Amino acid sequence: MTLKLQPNFHEPGKRYVRAFTPGDDFYEALIETHRGLDDEQSAMVNARLILLLANHVGDIAVLREAMRIARAGV
Amino acid sequence: MLRTYDYPKYEYRQPPELSGGGTRKHPVVVVGAGPVGLTAAIDLAQTGVSVVVLDDDDTVSVGSRGVCYAKRTLEILDRIGVGDACVARGVSWNVGRTFFRGAEVYEFKLLSQPDHKRPGMINLQQYYLEEYQVRRALQLANLDLRFRNKVTATAPRDDGVALEVETPDGRYTLQADWLIVADGARSSIRRMLNLEVEGKVFTDRFLIADVLMKADYPTERWFWFDPPFHPGQSVLLHRQADNVWRIDFQLGWQADPETERKPENVLPRIQAMLGADRKFELEWVSVYTFQCRRMAKFRHGRVLFAGDAAHQVSPFGARGANSGIQDADNLCWKLKLVMDGLAPDALLDTYDEERSFAADENILNSTRSTDFITPKSRTSTILRNAVLGLARDHGFARTLVNSGRLSVPSFLTESRLNTPDVAAFGCDLVPGAPMDDAPVEEEGKHGWLLDRVGNRFMALVFVDDPGAVGPAEARAMVALAEAPVPVEAALVSPRGGAGPQGLRVWRDSAGRYAERYDARAGTTYLIRPDQHVAARWRAFDAQSVRAALARAIGNSE
Numbered sequence: 001m002t003l004k005l006q007p008n009f010h011e012p013g014k015r016y017v018r019a020f021t022p023g024d025d026f027y028e029a030l031i032e033t034h035r036g037l038d039d040e041q042s043a044m045v046n047a048r049l050i051l052l053l054a055n056h057v058g059d060i061a062v063l064r065e066a067m068r069i070a071r072a073g074v
Numbered sequence: 075m076l077r078t079y080d081y082p083k084y085e086y087r088q089p090p091e092l093s094g095g096g097t098r099k100h101p102v103v104v105v106g107a108g109p110v111g112l113t114a115a116i117d118l119a120q121t122g123v124s125v126v127v128l129d130d131d132d133t134v135s136v137g138s139r140g141v142c143y144a145k146r147t148l149e150i151l152d153r154i155g156v157g158d159a160c161v162a163r164g165v166s167w168n169v170g171r172t173f174f175r176g177a178e179v180y181e182f183k184l185l186s187q188p189d190h191k192r193p194g195m196i197n198l199q200q201y202y203l204e205e206y207q208v209r210r211a212l213q214l215a216n217l218d219l220r221f222r223n224k225v226t227a228t229a230p231r232d233d234g235v236a237l238e239v240e241t242p243d244g245r246y247t248l249q250a251d252w253l254i255v256a257d258g259a260r261s262s263i264r265r266m267l268n269l270e271v272e273g274k275v276f277t278d279r280f281l282i283a284d285v286l287m288k289a290d291y292p293t294e295r296w297f298w299f300d301p302p303f304h305p306g307q308s309v310l311l312h313r314q315a316d317n318v319w320r321i322d323f324q325l326g327w328q329a330d331p332e333t334e335r336k337p338e339n340v341l342p343r344i345q346a347m348l349g350a351d352r353k354f355e356l357e358w359v360s361v362y363t364f365q366c367r368r369m370a371k372f373r374h375g376r377v378l379f380a381g382d383a384a385h386q387v388s389p390f391g392a393r394g395a396n397s398g399i400q401d402a403d404n405l406c407w408k409l410k411l412v413m414d415g416l417a418p419d420a421l422l423d424t425y426d427e428e429r430s431f432a433a434d435e436n437i438l439n440s441t442r443s444t445d446f447i448t449p450k451s452r453t454s455t456i457l458r459n460a461v462l463g464l465a466r467d468h469g470f471a472r473t474l475v476n477s478g479r480l481s482v483p484s485f486l487t488e489s490r491l492n493t494p495d496v497a498a499f500g501c502d503l504v505p506g507a508p509m510d511d512a513p514v515e516e517e518g519k520h521g522w523l524l525d526r527v528g529n530r531f532m533a534l535v536f537v538d539d540p541g542a543v544g545p546a547e548a549r550a551m552v553a554l555a556e557a558p559v560p561v562e563a564a565l566v567s568p569r570g571g572a573g574p575q576g577l578r579v580w581r582d583s584a585g586r587y588a589e590r591y592d593a594r595a596g597t598t599y600l601i602r603p604d605q606h607v608a609a610r611w612r613a614f615d616a617q618s619v620r621a622a623l624a625r626a627i628g629n630s631e
C-alpha cells in the first residue's frame with residue numbers, strides 16, 4: 001500500500017452530490033471532537049487520535065511516509 | 075451617492091384605498107420589494123395572479139450587499155424575464171485563488187461543464203438585480219408595486235390577513251387572502267407575530283468595502299488566510315460590475331465598528347492590500363456581523379415567510395439571496411394551485427418542508443465555512459493552518475480548504491412530493507433534484523432545455539425516433555394535458571424531425587440530455603413547474619405519470 005494523498009473521505013451508505021461534502025463532514029466532526037477542551041486536553045486528544053489511526057493503518061511503511069510529509073513542512 | 079451608480083427613486087402613488095377606491099380583498103400581498111419579494115410577485119403575476127407588493131422604501135438595495143448570483147438563480151431569473159439583463163451587466167468568473175500567508179496555495183475552477191446556458195456564477199451589485207426586477211414588475215398590469223407603503227400591523231385570520239399600512243398620505247387597511255413575507259433579516263412582520271428565529275450569531279466582525287479601481291486585476295475570486303497585509307485574519311476580493319471590487323476584511327470580535335468604518339482607518343488597510351502605488355476610490359464601507367439561523371416554520375396558516383425573513387446565513391458561499399430566490403420559486407406554483415382549488419392546502423406545508431430542508435443545508439454549509447475561516451480555538455486554528463499547509467502539494471487537503479461552498483441548489487430528496495424510483499439510473503437526477511441544462515434544437519432552432527420547461531408540469535419522453543411513436547401512445551401523451559392540472563408531454567430524441575400531432579420534439583443536439591439524464595428509449599421524466607424532477611421511469615406509462623402528478627401536488631394519501 002502507498003499513502004493516499006488524493007481525497008478519500010466517504011461514509012458507508014451515503015451518496016454525495018457535491019464533491020466537498022464528505023471532507024466537510026469529516027472536518028466538522030474533527031472540530032466538534034475538540035469542543036469545550038482546553039489546549040492541553042486538545043493536544044492529548046490529537047495524540048490519542050494519531051495512535052488509534054496509526055494502529056488502524058498498520059502498515060509501518062505508510063506511516064513512515066505520512067510522518068515524513070507531516071514533518072517536512074513544519 | 076456612488077460614483078458608479080445612481081440610485082433610482084421610484085414614484086409613490088396614492089393607493090386606491092386612500093383615494094376612495096375602497097378596501098377590496100387582494101388574492102396575494104407581498105411585503106418587501108427585495109430580490110425575494112420581487113421574484114415571488116413577478117412569478118405569480120406572470121401566471122395570472124393579481125399581486126400587491128408593499129415596500130417601505132422608494133429605491134433599490136443601498137450599500138454593500140449581495141454580489142454573487144449562482145447558476146440556479148440565473149435560471150429562475152430567466153423565467154421571470156431578468157436573466158439576460160443581469161448576465162449582460164454582471165461579471166462572469168470561474169477561477170478562484172486561495173492564499174495562505176504570503177503564498178498561493180491553489181486555484182480552483184468553477185463548474186466548467188460545457189453546454190449549459192448559464193455560467194456557474196456571476197458577480198453583480200444587488201442594486202442592479204433589484205433595478206431590473208422592478209423594471210420587469212412595472213411591465214405587468216396585474217402587479218401593483220407600492221413604494222413607501224410600510225406595514226405597521228398584521229392580523230392573520232383563518233380566511234386571510236389584514237394589514238395596517240402607513241403611507242405619506244396616512245394609514246389604510248389592506249385585506250389579503252394570502253400574505254408572502256419577504257421583509258428581510260430584521261423582519262418586522264415576524265416580530266409583530268411574535269415568531270422566533272433561532273440559530274447562532276458569529277462573534278466576529280467584517281469590514282465590507284466596495285472600491286472603484288481602474289485596475290488590470292484579473293476577474294477572479296481571491297481569498298487570503300492570514301495574509302501579511304492583514305495578519306491573523308482573512309480577506310476576500312471579488313470583482314463586480316463597473317470596475318467596482320468588493321473587499322471583505324475579517325476584523326475580529328474586539329474591533330469597534332465605528333472606528334473601523336472611518337476612512338482614515340479603512341484607506342490604509344486597502345492600500346496595504348493593493349500595494350502602495352495602486353489608485354482606488356471608496357464607494358461604500360460598512361461593518362457587519364453575521365448569523366446562521368432560521369424560523370422553526372416558514373408557513374403560518376396564510377402567512378408564508380421567504381428569504382432573509384425566514385432564514386439567514388453568513389455570506390461565505392453567497393447563499394442568502396440565492397436561496398431566497400429559490401424559496402419564491404418553490405412557493406409560487408404551489409400557492410397558485412391551492413388558490414385555484416386544484417391542490418389541497420397541505421401542498422403549502424411542503425413549501426415549509428422543502429425549503430426548511432434547503433435552509434438547513436445552506437446553514438450547515440455556511441456555518442462550516444465560517445468555522446474554517448474564523449476558527450474559534452487555538453486547536454481549530456492549528457488544524458486549519460495544517461490543512462492550508464498541506465493543500466499546496468496534496469489533493470486531499472485541498473478539498474478540505476473551505477473559503478465558502480458556493481451556492482448550489484438543494485436536491486430535495488426527502489420530499490413527500492417525490493415518487494421513488496422503481497428502476498435503476500446512472501445519474502444524479504434523482505426525484506427531487508433540480509434539472510440539469512442541455513442544448514436542444516426545436517424545429518431546427520438551437521435553444522436550451524431549461525428555457526423550455528418550467529411554470530407547468532411536463533413529461534419528457536426520450537425516444538429514438540419521434541416519427542415512430544405509435545398513435546395510441548401519442549394520444550396517451552397528449553391526453554395528459556387535458557387534466558385539471560395539465561402535464562405537457564414533449565419528446566426528446568437524438569434525431570430531429572416531426573413527431574405525432576400535438577407533441578413538441580426537442581433534438582438532443584449535443585447528446586447531453588441522454589448523458590445527463592441517463593436517457594434511453596422510453597426514459598420518462600416528470601418535471602415540476604419549478605424545474606425539479608418529480609419522478610422518472612424507464613418506460614412511458616400514462617397511469618404512472620398521473621399517479622406521480624397526484625403525489626407531486628399533494629393529492630396522494
Ligand SMILES: Cc1cc2nc3c(=O)[nH]c(=O)nc-3n(C[C@H](O)[C@H](O)[C@H](O)COP(=O)(O)OP(=O)(O)OC[C@H]3O[C@@H](n4cnc5c(N)ncnc54)[C@H](O)[C@@H]3O)c2cc1C
Binds near residue numbers: 225
Ligand atoms: C455583505 C453582504 C454580502 C452578501 N453577499 C451575497 C451574495 O454574494 N449572494 C447572495 O445571494 N446573497 C448575498 N447577501 C445576502 C443578500 O443581500 C440577502 O440575502 C437578500 O437581500 C435577501 O433578500 P430579501 O428579499 O429576503 O430581503 P431584503 O433584500 O432585505 O428586502 C426586504 C425589503 O423589505 C422592505 N421592508 C422591510 N420591512 C417592511 C415593512 N414593514 N413594510 C414594507 N416593507 C418592508 C425593505 O425595505 C426591503 O426592501 C449578502 C449580504 C451582505 C450583507
